[in-house]
Amino acid sequence: MSYRIGSGIDFHQLAEGTPLFIGGVEIPHYKGAIGHSDADVLLHAICDALLGALGLGDIGKHFPNTDERYRGIDSKILLEETMQMISEKGYKVVNLDSTLCLQEPKIAPHIEKMRQVISSRIGINEADVSIKATTTEHMGFAGREEGLIAYASVLLKKETDG
Numbered sequence: 001m002s003y004r005i006g007s008g009i010d011f012h013q014l015a016e017g018t019p020l021f022i023g024g025v026e027i028p029h030y031k032g033a034i035g036h037s038d039a040d041v042l043l044h045a046i047c048d049a050l051l052g053a054l055g056l057g058d059i060g061k062h063f064p065n066t067d068e069r070y071r072g073i074d075s076k077i078l079l080e081e082t083m084q085m086i087s088e089k090g091y092k093v094v095n096l097d098s099t100l101c102l103q104e105p106k107i108a109p110h111i112e113k114m115r116q117v118i119s120s121r122i123g124i125n126e127a128d129v130s131i132k133a134t135t136t137e138h139m140g141f142a143g144r145e146e147g148l149i150a151y152a153s154v155l156l157k158k159e160t161d162g
């Protein structure tokens with residue numbers, strides 16, 4: 001089997017007085033995301049998509065929120081460790097598509113930087129990293145700015161015998 005697809009989803013609450021990291025980029029905003037790590041909703045969804053493609057479980061299995069090693073950790077490190085697992089199985093990423101759902105702030109000005117950060121970590125060109133964003137038209141918890149959501153899909157290709 002040479003190709004595998006994976007999908008991931010993640011949610012975090014938003015609160016005042018904490019930084020907002022999305023896609024490995026700190027975004028100026030009056031609210032940030034709450035979590036055991038740096039609460040980067042997009043990188044977590046991407047990790048879950050990568051793990052899911054190879055049936056390796058989920059981010060909570062590999063980086064449990066009960067483990068003090070991961071308290072406040074930069075999620076770029078979690079992505080790098082996840083990619084290590086993918087590489088050890090002999091797979092490479094072909095492309096990544098993702099969507100953020102949040103009411104505020106506007107994500108468009110930060111997408112190019114996110115694509116740089118993510119593409120360098122997963123070993124593909126920026127052109128093969130897609131990041132989209134939508135509001136929920138003020139509906140639900142995302143619309144009330146209580147939280148945010150990220151979805152990610154990846155395609156992996158077997159390169160070597162892992």
Ligand code: MG
Nearest residue numbers: 010011041044
């Ligand atoms: Mg998370």
